Amino acid sequence: LRTLVIVLGDQLDLDASAFDGFDPRTDTVWMAEVAEESTHVWSSQPRTAMFLAAMRHFALALQGAGRPLRYMRLDAPDNQGSLAAQLHADIVRLRPARLVMTAPGDWRVLKAIQGVAQTCALPLDIRDDRHFYTTVREFAAHARGRKSLRMEYFYREQRKRHRVLMDPQDDAQPLGGQWNFDADNREAFGAAGPGMVPPRSMFAPDAVTREVLELVAQRFASHPGSLAQFAWPVTRAQALQALHTFVDERLSLFGRYQDAMWPGNPWLYHAHLSAALNLKLLNPREVVEAAVAAHDAGRAPLSSVEGFVRQILGWREYVRGIYWTQMPGYLSRNMLGATADLPGWYWTGDTDMACLRDALTQTLTHGYANHIQRLMVTGLYALMFGVEPQQVHAWYLSVYVDAVEWVELPNTLGMGQYADGGLMGSKPYIATGKYIERMSPHCQGCRYDPAQRTGDRACPFTTLYWDFLMRHETLLAKNPRMALQVKNLARLDDAQRQSVVDRADAIRRGAVS
Ligand code: SF4
Numbered sequence: 001l002r003t004l005v006i007v008l009g010d011q012l013d014l015d016a017s018a019f020d021g022f023d024p025r026t027d028t029v030w031m032a033e034v035a036e037e038s039t040h041v042w043s044s045q046p047r048t049a050m051f052l053a054a055m056r057h058f059a060l061a062l063q064g065a066g067r068p069l070r071y072m073r074l075d076a077p078d079n080q081g082s083l084a085a086q087l088h089a090d091i092v093r094l095r096p097a098r099l100v101m102t103a104p105g106d107w108r109v110l111k112a113i114q115g116v117a118q119t120c121a122l123p124l125d126i127r128d129d130r131h132f133y134t135t136v137r138e139f140a141a142h143a144r145g146r147k148s149l150r151m152e153y154f155y156r157e158q159r160k161r162h163r164v165l166m167d168p169q170d171d172a173q174p175l176g177g178q179w180n181f182d183a184d185n186r187e188a189f190g191a192a193g194p195g196m197v198p199p200r201s202m203f204a205p206d207a208v209t210r211e212v213l214e215l216v217a218q219r220f221a222s223h224p225g226s227l228a229q230f231a232w233p234v235t236r237a238q239a240l241q242a243l244h245t246f247v248d249e250r251l252s253l254f255g256r257y258q259d260a261m262w263p264g265n266p267w268l269y270h271a272h273l274s275a276a277l278n279l280k281l282l283n284p285r286e287v288v289e290a291a292v293a294a295h296d297a298g299r300a301p302l303s304s305v306e307g308f309v310r311q312i313l314g315w316r317e318y319v320r321g322i323y324w325t326q327m328p329g330y331l332s333r334n335m336l337g338a339t340a341d342l343p344g345w346y347w348t349g350d351t352d353m354a355c356l357r358d359a360l361t362q363t364l365t366h367g368y369a370n371h372i373q374r375l376m377v378t379g380l381y382a383l384m385f386g387v388e389p390q391q392v393h394a395w396y397l398s399v400y401v402d403a404v405e406w407v408e409l410p411n412t413l414g415m416g417q418y419a420d421g422g423l424m425g426s427k428p429y430i431a432t433g434k435y436i437e438r439m440s441p442h443c444q445g446c447r448y449d450p451a452q453r454t455g456d457r458a459c460p461f462t463t464l465y466w467d468f469l470m471r472h473e474t475l476l477a478k479n480p481r482m483a484l485q486v487k488n489l490a491r492l493d494d495a496q497r498q499s500v501v502d503r504a505d506a507i508r509r510g511a512v513s
Pocket residue numbers: 353354355356432433434436437442443444446447448449450459460461462
């Protein structure tokens with residue numbers, strides 16, 4: 001055997017760089033389902049099922065393309081249980097002359113595979129992941145010499161460089177004269193609710209996926225989440241169908257309602273394409289091109305299309321750059337010195353807080369929550385509660401079907417928890433329950449009152465907001481973007497401050513939840 005081509009569960013792309021020069025007469029693809037990937041964090045059942053179902057369908061696609069494959073199933077008796085041990089065992093058996101792979105998404109996995117190659121004294125050819133618009137080297141060059149990094153400037157460079165949504169008369173200017181339409185994209189649904197939102201694309205599990213669902217339910221029975229409503233796209237064809245349904249039916253209102261929430265309705269006008277993208281079933285270029293084409297054809301407004309493109313061409317590439325230029329130290333950052341344990345009900349949804357109950361229940365049922373639920377409900381609460389950021393990170397990495405560390409970690413630890421001290425966001429995202437009341441009707445069905453910061457009916461978000469300001473007053477006072485919030489704190493007298501502290505203590509003790 002000349003070459004063993006390593007393909008990981010989030011590298012399901014027949015055109016990946018690892019296959020360049022692939023010769024079916026001398027080369028073999030290697031894939032492995034291993035328990036460690038579901039246990040190094042307590043991976044939810046929907047997340048594990050998503051990866052395994054997509055991997056098994058990709059194995060069929062490889063066979064269809066005539067590429068020889070060594071595939072280790074999770075339930076095979078000789079499964080070694082970890083990527084490193086399995087790869088080592090298969091190298092001993094197959095005796096390849098070298099290893100080839102596309103650069104992995106996770107630092108941990110890169111180190112494990114490099115370790116095996118070294119132990120076996122085999123050359124390991126790690127190739128750029130051209131799924132992304134930007135290489136890590138290009139991001140590092142962008143970051144070099146800048147006093148502070150901001151996604152907005154990186155995103156504008158990306159727009160110019162890749163000529164996406166640029167003015168046809170002047171290719172230095174953004175289409176429509178403006179880079180950012182955030183101000184148009186913050187609407188709530190109002191009393192009438194979201195109305196007739198076109199349904200999301202659902203894919204009934206075929207025989208391959210059903211077998212995976214049974215395996216996961218049996219093997220990971222104690223893991224969180226349920227599989228009863230599993231309907232994610234697990235093949236490239238399904239992912240393309242989901243993309244086109246989104247662009248045709250929901251993109252036009254995506255922007256306007258991207259920050260809105262509605263009880264019992266997880267899907268709304270969102271794309272739900274992140275898992276398909278992160279497993280590489282979709283290429284970001286085809287996603288961006290489909291959205292831009294909808295605008296060109298007059299089927300979606302610029303504000304919506306720009307908001308969507310910003311997520312793919314801007315945020316997604318930016319967080320990958322942050323991850324790979326900051327690891328491995330990034331993983332242990334804890335700027336605010338937060339040490340509390342994650343409340344146990346994050347794993348069950350068993351809380352009286354209506355907004356959190358809704359976000360957690362749908363997360364465990366579907367492995368999905370939209371970005372505002374992640375940032376401004378589950379993330380916001382953990383930040384103000386003072387949960388140790390590594391525990392918050394482990395929870396997000398466990399529960400979401402799209403969670404791969406390179407994208408999840410900077411979003412959670414940096415953007416959500418401000419643990420990186422401002423690398424991802426220029427200020428901590430904190431708010432009282434009034435923000436959630438503005439963006440959803442959750443508070444109407446809640447036993448708590450977002451306007452109250454102390455007393456039995458005080459909304460825990462509101463109490464913890466004031467408590468957070470007090471605990472970090474000195475640090476926040478140095479941040480000009482926090483000046484107004486810190487100034488408001490000065491209006492509280494000592495007795496009011498003490499009431500907040502007492503109520504926050506009760507919340508942390510679990511007496512209020
Ligand atoms: Fe959430 Fe507070 Fe509103 Fe209840 S009152 S739904 S806890 S924001």
